Amino acid sequence: MVGPVVAAWILEFLLRNPDVSDALVGELTLVLPLPSPLPPRLSSALLLRRLAADLSRRSVSSRTLHSLERLHRLRHSPSLLPAFAAVAVECTVAPLRHRPLSSSFTDADVEFFDAVNKIWNCQVAELERSEAAGLMSQALREARREMEAAVMDSALREELVRRETKEAALEAVRVCLEEVRKEMGPTFLEAAAEVVVGWDREELVGSKTDGPLIALGDKMRTLLSSRFDSVERGVEMHHIPSKMDKSRSKLLSELVQSSKRVNLSGGNVEEDRLGALNQNLSINSTIVKPKKEAFDGKISNNELQSGQLDPIQSDPKEVDQKHKSILAYESSCPDEKHLRCNSLDANITTNLDSTTMKKPSLVDRNATAHTYEWDSFSTESGQSPETRKETDYLSFKKSKISSALADPEEFVLQRRKRKWNILEEETLRKAVAQYGAGNWKLIKRCHPEIFKRRSEVDLKDKWRNMSRYL
DNA sequence: CTAGGGTTAACT
DNA sequence: AGTTAACCCTAG
Incomplete structure (x- = not known):
């Protein structure tokens, strides 16, 4: 029976081996008795695998962005910074590419505003505060400024569309993958194999003392301690198959899904966690529909x-x-x-x-x-x-x-009248200055939290009141 | 979805 | 009772 430590070694090796299909790795992750939570090295390998899959499909999505962010939490590789910035830019600009020719605001513009808000105002801003603050590179700061400027500047948006942001992102991810792989060195099994291959069998077998064997043991111990994360080093891993923890099952299901995507569709699949978040955020606008x-x-x-x-x-x-x-x-x-x-x-x-x-x-x-x-x-x-x-x-x-x-x-139900507070009024004032009066839907979508109690019509009515006696 | 007219309720 | 902000209705 394979224990969790060995299972982790095996999976790490398979994950890092490009010849092993995603589908096979996906199946194996489900049957192997992996330790829980997953050791950082193994998580890193999983994320590298996902990034590699994105790269091979030439898909740059917020899934990619998320993988990079998670990878950064595990390993502080400098190559992650430009990759993160480039992918963030591409995720923002992507919706603009499918725009029909039009002078007024298009759906693509609205999607772009949404993306700027989600990626740069929420995700990146959160980054600044969080433990992943290290990702906040100069490049990212500049990109943020530019994206925010593009909200107001349609010419800049045009320019962004022409820029090869996708190629840049793919290239940055490729470089990043290479670097991180280099930094991670060989997998445990490979390193162990090297040590074993270096055995002098004759000496080992022929020797009358335990010396060579002890030396080999020492080498292996060194390898274990240098190469192993604390969890992996554990003397006894308690594997409880029925009790798969959340993070693990999540990672695994993602991997299995991504392998399915590669096998079945092969195309760009942009839906992801951020998409779900997106849905959550837009609930406010959808509930008003009917x-x-x-x-x-x-x-x-x-x-x-x-x-x-x-x-x-x-x-x-x-x-x-x-x-x-x-x-x-x-x-x-x-x-x-x-x-x-x-x-x-x-x-x-x-x-x-x-x-x-x-x-x-x-x-x-x-x-x-x-x-x-x-x-x-x-x-x-x-x-x-x-x-x-x-x-x-x-x-x-x-x-x-x-x-x-x-x-x-x-019998008509009416909402209780709710007075507008200063924050709401100020936000509305700024939003109107930014997006223009009349774009109530857009304004609401850009401030879902502040306006969670207000409908687009409310915004319009309030603006009418505010501007009535100016 | 938005604009604009209409209604309601809180306040003076 | 009059004024106003918040809310509702609906055509386009």
């Missing part, structure tokens, strides 16, 4: 009584959005339950099974039913900086509900 149906609180008495809004439907998607908004409203306002049960339930929603009302699966606050009102209840109660009166929403809802009873046709 807002009309979702938030249109006008629900007629007939609709509710007819039973066509029965929440017990097999497919949650089939549940009417209006109905969902009511249910979400209920589920997110537990304090209001009585109120609703006593009044609305009795009068209007007798067809709704009361047990299903408690089921979160159906009444889950879905994206489309996401509102500020509910947000404030769930995430902000008690921590609002804006001197919010806790009774605000209660009185508000009460009045809404009673008016609904009086005239269900007019």
